[in-house]
Amino acid sequence: MDRRLSAGAPEPRVPPTGRGHWRLRIAMVVAVIGLHLLLMREIGQGMIDFGADSAMPPRMEVTFARDMEISVPPEVAAPLAAPVVEPPPPAPLAPTPVEPAASSPKRAPKPPREAASAVAAMPEPVPAAVPEPAPPPVAAEPPAPKVLADLSPSTTPSPVAPAAAAEPFAWPASTRITYELTGNYRGEVHGDAKVEWVRQGARYQVHLDVTVGPSFAPVYSRRMSSEGQLTESGLSPERYDEDSKVAFRDRRRAHMTFEPDEVVLNNGNRVERMPGVQDTASQFVQMSYLFTRQPGLLKPGRTVEIALALPRRQSLWIYDVREVETIYTSFGELDTVRLQPRREARKGDDLTAEVWFAPSLRYLPVRIRIRQDEDTYLDLLIERKPQLAN
Secondary structure: OHHHHHHHOOOOOOOOOOHHHHHHHHHHHHHHHHHHHHHHHHHHHHHHHHHHHHHOOOOOOOOEEEEOOOOOOOOEOOOOOOEEEOOOOOOOOOOOOOOOOOOOOOOOOOOOHHHHHHHHHOOOOOHHHOOOOOOHHHHOOOOOOOEEEOOOOOOOOOOOOOHHHOEOOOOOOOEEEEEEEEEEOOOEEEEEEEEEEEEEOOEEEEEEEEEEOOOOOOOEEEEEEEEEEEEOOEEEEEEEEEEEEEOOOOOEEEEEEEOOOEEEOOOOOEEEOOOOOEOOOHHHHHHHHHHHHOHHHHOOOOEEEEEEEOOOOEEEEEEEEEEEEEEEEOOEEEEEEEEEEOOOOOOOOOOEEEEEEEHHHOOEEEEEEEEEEOOEEEEEEEOOOOEEEO
16 A cells, blocks of 8 residues: 555656756846846936936925816906007098089089989088088097007917906916826826916916826826016016936936027027027916917917927927817816917927817816827826816
C-alpha cells in the first residue's frame, strides 16, 4: 500500500540550474531596478512640481460660495471710447413753392394730372407771401446720435441701446466654471477642466486648468494663467504663464510678457503689440466682455476678430458666428451661439478652439472644443452652474 501511494505521488520540483536559471534571475533584477528608477523619477518630478507651482504667478485667493442663476442678459451701455457717430438721416425736402404762371418752365416741374385742377384753382400767389425755405439747421436736425464703441480690432460693432435705457457696465464677481472633459488622444480620454476668473480692484487673473485622466495620476495636465489690468476696452494682459506635463515626459514651460508697445514671446523675441491683444487664457473672458457690451456681435453670419499672442507667435484670429444651438446640461437646456475659428487645426501647429457662449449665463463659454488635428481633440462641457464669489 505504501508502495502504491508512493508511486502515485508527484515527484518534488527541482529548481532550474545552469545558464537559464541565472538569465532569468538577471532579467528579474533588471526589471525591478527599472521599475524603482521609474518610480523614483516620478516621485522626484512630483517633488519638483511643488517648486514648479512657486514659479507660476501666485493666485488671488477667493471663496466661491453661490451659484449663478440663469437669466435674461441685461442691456448694458456701450463704452464711450473711440466713438463712431451714425450718419444722420437725410433732411426732409422743403416743399417746392408754386411759381407764377409767367415763371420759367425750367423752374416749375410739370404737375401731375390729379393736382392740375387744384393748382389752376389756386389764386395767383403774391410774391411777398411765397414761403422761404426752412433754415438748414431746423430742417436737417437729426435725432441724438447713437455712440458705438470699437472694442475688437477690425470688427464693426453693432448699435446698442442708448445709454439712458441701459445699465452701466460693471465687471462681474469672481467666477468659476467647471467642465467635464471628453475627447480623443490615441483613444478615448476623460478628465476635467475649470476656468477661474478672479479680480481684485482693477487687477484680474484668469486660470484655465485641464486634466486628462484621474486627478491623482493624470496622463496629461496643463495650467494656463493670465494676469493684468481691467480697462475700458476690456482685459489688458501683462503676463502669461503655461505649465504642461505628459506622463513619463519632462515638464514644459512657456512664459510671455506684455509691455506697453511690445510682446516678449516665450523664445525672447519681441513683436509689436497688436491693439487689444489677448492670450490663451484671457481670450474667453474678453469675448464675454465684448458680447455683454455689444450683443449684436453674436448675430449669425457675422465675424469676430481678436488679436491673440501665443508662446510662439502673435496673429489675428477670425471667428465666424454660427446659428443658435441648444446644449443639454445637467442643470437644463441652454441656448448658445457658436464661434468657429477659420483657421484649421493641423498637427504640429497651434491649437484651435471652437466656443459656445450662453447669453443666459452672462455670455460665459459653456462649451469649448480644443483641436490639435482632425483626430486629436478635447471637448469641455459645463458640468454645473457657474460659481460666484461673495
